[in-house]
Amino acid sequence: MEFISVSQFAQQYNLSERTVRNWCASGKIEEAILIGKTWSIPAEAPLPRKGKQKASPLLKRLREEKEGKVSGGIYHRTQIDLTYNSNHIEGSRLTHEQTRFIFETNTIGIADESINVDDIVETTNHFRCIDLIIDRAEEKLSEPFIKEIHRILKTGTSDSLKSWFNVGDYKKLPNEVGGNATCPPEEVHARMKALLSAYNAKSPKSLEDIIDLHRKFETIHPFQDGNGRVGRLVMFKECLANGIVPFIMTEDLKLFYYRGLKEWGRVNGYLTDTCLSAQDNYKALLDYFKIKY
Secondary structure, X not given: OOEEEHHHHHHHHOOOHHHHHHHHHOOOOOOOEEEOOEEXXXXXXXXXXXXXXXXXXXXXXHHHHHHOOOOOOHHHHHHHHHHHHHHHHOOOOOOHHHHHHXXXXXXXXXXXXXXXXXXXXXXXXXXXXXXXXXXXXXXXXXXXXXXXXXXXXXXXXXXXXXXXXXXXXXXXOOOEEOOEEOOOHHHHHHHHHHHHHHHHOOOOOOHHHHHHHHHXXXXXXXXXXXXXXXXXXXXXXHHHHOOOOOOOOOHHHHHHHHHHHHHOOOOOHHHHHHHHHHHHHHHHHHHHOOOOO
16 A cells, blocks of 8 residues: 655645644544654545535435345345346346345255356455445545455456456556557556546536446556456445435346447547436335435
């Protein structure tokens, strides 16, 4: 982890050094370390939140049902639908029913074909990722948070046994997506830092801001694998954080989604319309469960 000084942090956010030292001393800057009489601050540490933002009715319900282990509600449905669809887009062969069985019973149900162990592991891991973004929805988006999503998603998979794969951290080897070049490994940190700095500076954040963040994240493609799922989890989290109805990209929207990502910046309407269609589907669920939005 890279650390910076109090003066560097203060300069970065146009603050007084005294304010920053007080935040460190009171624990408001996470993982700040006192060495002798000098504070060292993680380079990616976000600013402390001012007060506690009131959770949206959806986020409040998701948390209540998660904590109460409520079956058959919006939390239950979101876990299964978001996990199944996001994994399926990336090639998982588990069915929606098998995904539901794993969530409800920790078994895969009856199967008449061989099943990839990684598909099962990544499914259970994805459930944990959703819990993470629900618990920490209002937290300012940062590189450590995004890396934590990746770490949870890929832990225990065959990829995690490969020394070059770098679970929970940025890629070591160049990769591509859809035949297109992505950010070189040595430039990922700088590109991600700039992306998040520009995004976090926006207030309030709109749906288009969140979609734009997603497209730029996927263009950087910071991890060796798992970028699509991490990116869609981040979008869901940011919608929850900003009082925007989230959405789940389903199989029937996949080709439109890919086209939208490719054409973003030239014809933004392709991806925006696809996300709005997915959002309409989620709104129908909220109507069913009588959740205001």
